[in-house]
Amino acid sequence: MAINRRDFLKFSAGTGLMLTAGATPGRAATVPQLPKDAVGILYDSTLCIGCKSCMVNCKLANSEPGGALYHKETAGKVPYEFPKGDKIYDAPERLSDKTLCVIKAYKGDEKTAGGDKGGPAFSFIKQHCLHCIEPACVAVCPVAALQKNPETGIVTYNKNKCFGCRYCQVACPFGIPMYEFEKSSPSVVKCQLCNHRYAQGKYSACCEACPTGASIFGKVTDLREEAKRRLALKAGDTYAYPVKRVDGAERTEQVVASYVDHVYGLDEAGGTQYLFLAGVKFDKLGFNPKITNQVYPDFTWDYVSHVPALIGTLLVVGTATRMVTQKLDKKKNDAGKGDAS
Ligand code: SF4
Ligand code: SF4
Numbered sequence: 001m002a003i004n005r006r007d008f009l010k011f012s013a014g015t016g017l018m019l020t021a022g023a024t025p026g027r028a029a030t031v032p033q034l035p036k037d038a039v040g041i042l043y044d045s046t047l048c049i050g051c052k053s054c055m056v057n058c059k060l061a062n063s064e065p066g067g068a069l070y071h072k073e074t075a076g077k078v079p080y081e082f083p084k085g086d087k088i089y090d091a092p093e094r095l096s097d098k099t100l101c102v103i104k105a106y107k108g109d110e111k112t113a114g115g116d117k118g119g120p121a122f123s124f125i126k127q128h129c130l131h132c133i134e135p136a137c138v139a140v141c142p143v144a145a146l147q148k149n150p151e152t153g154i155v156t157y158n159k160n161k162c163f164g165c166r167y168c169q170v171a172c173p174f175g176i177p178m179y180e181f182e183k184s185s186p187s188v189v190k191c192q193l194c195n196h197r198y199a200q201g202k203y204s205a206c207c208e209a210c211p212t213g214a215s216i217f218g219k220v221t222d223l224r225e226e227a228k229r230r231l232a233l234k235a236g237d238t239y240a241y242p243v244k245r246v247d248g249a250e251r252t253e254q255v256v257a258s259y260v261d262h263v264y265g266l267d268e269a270g271g272t273q274y275l276f277l278a279g280v281k282f283d284k285l286g287f288n289p290k291i292t293n294q295v296y297p298d299f300t301w302d303y304v305s306h307v308p309a310l311i312g313t314l315l316v317v318g319t320a321t322r323m324v325t326q327k328l329d330k331k332k333n334d335a336g337k338g339d340a341s
């Protein structure tokens with residue numbers, strides 16, 4: 001990886017010096033290495049019916065102990081996002097500190113939308129962390145609160161290490177990490193590929209709940225093969241699509257749609273463990289066309305090395321925020337203890 005935590009700390013410590021000197025760190029370009037047992041998700045938007053079962057199961061599964069939305073102080077409560085005055089329907093429209101996964105809908109102009117062969121003018125798209133092979137969020141975290149598992153490649157977050165600088169938010173090219181601004185002791189929130197469920201023999205809750213096979217879980221090498229196999233199919237033929245897991249027995253026979261001839265995530269940002277297929281061009285589905293195949297820690301470093309004041313400011317603000325909120329928390333706890341006695 002082009003920059004690691006030690007480089008970052010060295011850089012942060014020397015920010016003033018480098019500012020004065022106008023120096024930038026030297027580095028070699030990164031060659032992304034997929035971990036041997038990397039797991040991920042293949043999302044095929046041509047199979048997605050927009051039922052949002054994935055979103056529901058994601059929120060439920062991650063509100064359990066160990067989940068990315070679990071908090072001791074709100075244990076047993078699911079962080080729903082009800083529309084104003086309506087307490088019956090969780091309806092998040094975008095990622096937030098309460099929502100790790102969101103289904104969005106695209107509706108385009110019939111004449112101009114579509115895939116390479118003028119595909120549908122309508123599509124769903126599922127957004128959550130892509131578990132980059134070379135994650136920019138991990139590279140810039142000064143305290144290793146974000147880490148990439150060397151075997152599974154899952155990018156996890158440890159709230160006990162995080163001091164709230166939110167530099168990961170700035171660095172992520174996909175705008176994934178969210179922050180709990182409303183909490184007195186805030187954390188960064190993002191999909192951790194349901195890491196907490198593997199010890200129980202389970203896998204990603206979004207894939208487990210997907211009825212159509214639009215979201216499937218598995219080894220990244222298998223998912224890549226499956227994606228390429230689908231691109232080789234002829235539109236109009238039938239194919240037995242795997243459901244829930246790429247290596248599972250459950251299949252569903254479907255008529256093959258017209259695909260855009262591209263697997264998003266094979267190369268973008270150096271490659272990701274969350275892969276996408278679609279019948280509508282990816283830029284129309286909200287993917288930023290400025291994201292290239294460049295490894296983003298390299299890119300981010302190029303960027304931040306020219307604005308070192310940003311790092312310094314975030315570190316200072318983050319540390320101060322964390323200290324103040326922890327003090328408030330301690331006061332609250334102390335007051336609580338006093339009440340109870
Ligand atoms: S998508 Fe963003 S948050 Fe997820 S691993 Fe990549 S850089 Fe990190
Ligand atoms: S892998 Fe788990 S945390 Fe990530 S979007 Fe799917 S259900 Fe949510």
Ligand code: SF4
Binds near residue numbers: 051211212
């Ligand atoms: S559960 Fe599957 S079909 Fe339903 S919205 Fe999610 S990805 Fe699409």
